[in-house]
Amino acid sequence: MSEAPIIEIRGLRKTYHVGRVDVEALRGVDLDVARGEFVSIVGPSGSGKSTLFHIVGGLTPATSGGVRIGGREVGAMSDAARTRLRKTTVSFVFQKFNLLPNLTAADNIELARFLAGKNHGADPHFQDVLKLLGIADRLRHKPSELSGGEQQRVAIARAVVNHPAILLADEPTGNLDSVNSRTVLELLRDLNERLGQTILMITHNPEAAAYGHRLVHMHDGRIVATPPPT
Amino acid sequence: MRYRPLRTLLSVLLIAIPVTLILTLVGLSRGMLDESKKRTSGVGADIMVRPPGSSIISFSGAPMRQGLVKKLRQEPHVVQATGVIVQQVSGITSIFGVDLGEFNTMSGGFDFIEGGPFKRPDDILIDDYYAQQEKKHAGDTINVLNHNWRVAGIFQSGKLARMVLPISVVQDLTGNTGRVSLIYLKVDKPASIDPVVASLRKQFEGYPIYPMAEYLSAISVENVPALNSFIHVVIAIGVVIGFAVVCLSMYMAVLQRTREIGILKSLGASRAYILALIVAEAFMMGFFGTLVGILFSFGARWLILTLVPASLQQAIVPDWWPLAGLIALFASLLGALYPGFRAARQDPIEALSYE
Numbered sequence: 280m281s282e283a284p285i286i287e288i289r290g291l292r293k294t295y296h297v298g299r300v301d302v303e304a305l306r307g308v309d310l311d312v313a314r315g316e317f318v319s320i321v322g323p324s325g326s327g328k329s330t331l332f333h334i335v336g337g338l339t340p341a342t343s344g345g346v347r348i349g350g351r352e353v354g355a356m357s358d359a360a361r362t363r364l365r366k367t368t369v370s371f372v373f374q375k376f377n378l379l380p381n382l383t384a385a386d387n388i389e390l391a392r393f394l395a396g397k398n399h400g401a402d403p404h405f406q407d408v409l410k411l412l413g414i415a416d417r418l419r420h421k422p423s424e425l426s427g428g429e430q431q432r433v434a435i436a437r438a439v440v441n442h443p444a445i446l447l448a449d450e451p452t453g454n455l456d457s458v459n460s461r462t463v464l465e466l467l468r469d470l471n472e473r474l475g476q477t478i479l480m481i482t483h484n485p486e487a488a489a490y491g492h493r494l495v496h497m498h499d500g501r502i503v504a505t506p507p508p509t
Numbered sequence: 510m511r512y513r514p515l516r517t518l519l520s521v522l523l524i525a526i527p528v529t530l531i532l533t534l535v536g537l538s539r540g541m542l543d544e545s546k547k548r549t550s551g552v553g554a555d556i557m558v559r560p561p562g563s564s565i566i567s568f569s570g571a572p573m574r575q576g577l578v579k580k581l582r583q584e585p586h587v588v589q590a591t592g593v594i595v596q597q598v599s600g601i602t603s604i605f606g607v608d609l610g611e612f613n614t615m616s617g618g619f620d621f622i623e624g625g626p627f628k629r630p631d632d633i634l635i636d637d638y639y640a641q642q643e644k645k646h647a648g649d650t651i652n653v654l655n656h657n658w659r660v661a662g663i664f665q666s667g668k669l670a671r672m673v674l675p676i677s678v679v680q681d682l683t684g685n686t687g688r689v690s691l692i693y694l695k696v697d698k699p700a701s702i703d704p705v706v707a708s709l710r711k712q713f714e715g716y717p718i719y720p721m722a723e724y725l726s727a728i729s730v731e732n733v734p735a736l737n738s739f740i741h742v743v744i745a746i747g748v749v750i751g752f753a754v755v756c757l758s759m760y761m762a763v764l765q766r767t768r769e770i771g772i773l774k775s776l777g778a779s780r781a782y783i784l785a786l787i788v789a790e791a792f793m794m795g796f797f798g799t800l801v802g803i804l805f806s807f808g809a810r811w812l813i814l815t816l817v818p819a820s821l822q823q824a825i826v827p828d829w830w831p832l833a834g835l836i837a838l839f840a841s842l843l844g845a846l847y848p849g850f851r852a853a854r855q856d857p858i859e860a861l862s863y864e
């Protein structure tokens with residue numbers, strides 16, 4: 280029995296209007312992602328990678344075309360349904376960590392549970408995740424007291440605490456040195472291999488991209504078969 | 510959420526100002542009225558007769574003929590009658606001219622702390638508050654109504670007035686010879702009060718005549734028309750100040766937290782949740798503003814007591830605390846709405862790229 284893809288993207292277009300100028304960030308993207316896949320997305324700056332993530336996460340609407348997540352069309356969702364989507368189905372990890380500065384690491388994670396209405400009782404699955412993260416002893420600290428790698432691991436913990444179907448990581452190692460990058464990438468791979476977490480990761484680094492099962496190249500708002508010669 | 514303690518503290522202090530203003534104003538008005546009630550009841554009269562056309566609060570109005578006092582004294586059940594003349598000195602200070610003999614019979618006399626009754630034509634009696642404020646003792650000279658008077662005696666406050674002169678002196682000084690502005694009556698027994706008032710009202714049409722108890726209970730902040738509208742104006746100012754302070758403060762807070770709001774949204778916080786965050790913070794500001802405002806009203810009272818003991822008595826008015834609090838909270842919530850909706854509508858992508 281072949282399962283339907285968790286993400287189905289069809290003819291996706293996105294045009295930003297900046298004053299009188301139209302910027303075509305996406306010009307017809309088609310992509311399927313199966314449950315449990317780890318996809319690396321690479322491409323030059325401005326090729327529309329982040330825009331693709333934002334549409335998949337329901338943070339911004341598409342101009343045309345569609346994204347279906349678990350069979351449901353994101354563009355057709357109400358505002359409340361999109362909010363719920365971010366709470367429970369799609370979560371983000373950013374290049375800049377985006378932890379709340381005056382909450383401790385533990386409280387940052389707890390906040391995500393609270394927002395999803397799941398802050399009651401212990402969660403055995405999450406204990407496994409914390410073990411994978413290897414930051415159990417740093418949880419009482421504020422983000423400013425953590426290294427970049429630790430902050431990013433906290434951000435990943437926050438992203439997966441509610442068992443999202445999809446984890447979107449936009450240049451998660453962009454601000455990290457190579458040692459910390461490796462920890463974070465190994466963490467993502469562990470999440471994927473041991474817990475079956477579906478992951479889409481944007482990166483500029485070929486070494487990082489190699490952690491994924493599949494490499495998707497983007498160029499000028501489209502997915503291309505092979506990277507254009509530079 | 511990131512807190513800016515200084516901004517929050519300043520906002521709380523600013524919200525406290527209108528709360529203090531309202532409480533101090535109401536407190537002063539009530540204190541003043543309570544004082545005058547206490548002094549009026551210290552006269553010991555049962556019935557008060559005022560000149561036609563005078564209102565319940567003000568002592569103005571064309572004075573009555575002094576002959577009326579004698580006439581009223583002959584009414585059945587009336588055992589004593591005395592007329593006084595009131596002259597405003599400044600703002601809220603009045604000087605009373607009394608017939609000391611008649612007044613003493615009715616009230617039981619002044620309790621002198623220093624000195625004693627009038628001996629010379631330029632003698633004046635003052636109460637201890639006034640003496641303390643003006644730092645005067647028996648034998649000193651004070652200047653009132655453009656005259657120098659010798660302080661013959663200082664009496665325990667709570668009887669009729671703060672300053673007392675012989676009735677004829679005030680009458681002559683103010684060109685009201687043979688006239689009085691108030692007549693106090695005492696009747697034989699409490700049960701006679703109502704029938705006497707009824708019969709007098711019939712005989713002296715147009716004269717405001719009240720049982721003392723009714724007159725005293727009618728004196729309240731709410732019954733003074735000018736005071737009432739003044740309080741409404743201050744309440745309106747309070748709402749505007751509270752609104753402006755909270756609106757500005759929360760607007761700044763929303764700008765400072767643009768990025769944090771974006772993070773919350775990317776984590777799946779709903780618009781309602783973000784709006785609630787802003788409103789909750791404004792609510793706290795309104796709440797603490799009220800508390801600080803109440804504290805400040807105690808401070809204002811202390812200041813007044815220390816600086817000008819005889820002028821104004823500020824009452825502490827706990828029954829107005831809830832209203833003052835409601836005003837502050839209402840203004841705060843109103844002020845939080847615009848920043849709150851703005852935060853709720855913020856585009857999460859822009860917010861996340863905001864530095």
Ligand SMILES: Nc1ncnc2c1ncn2[C@@H]1O[C@H](COP(=O)(O)OP(=O)(O)OP(=O)(O)O)[C@@H](O)[C@H]1O
Pocket residue numbers: 295296297302303304322323324325326327328329330331858
């Ligand atoms: N909010 C926006 N308003 C207007 N134009 C935008 C907006 N966001 C992105 N763009 C434009 O859309 C195009 C694609 O941007 P996007 O951020 O998706 O690229 P990217 O592949 O993520 O680039 P990078 O690798 O630098 O992060 C760019 O030309 C960018 O300038």
Ligand SMILES: [Mg+2]
Pocket residue numbers: 328329330449
């Ligand atoms: Mg990008």
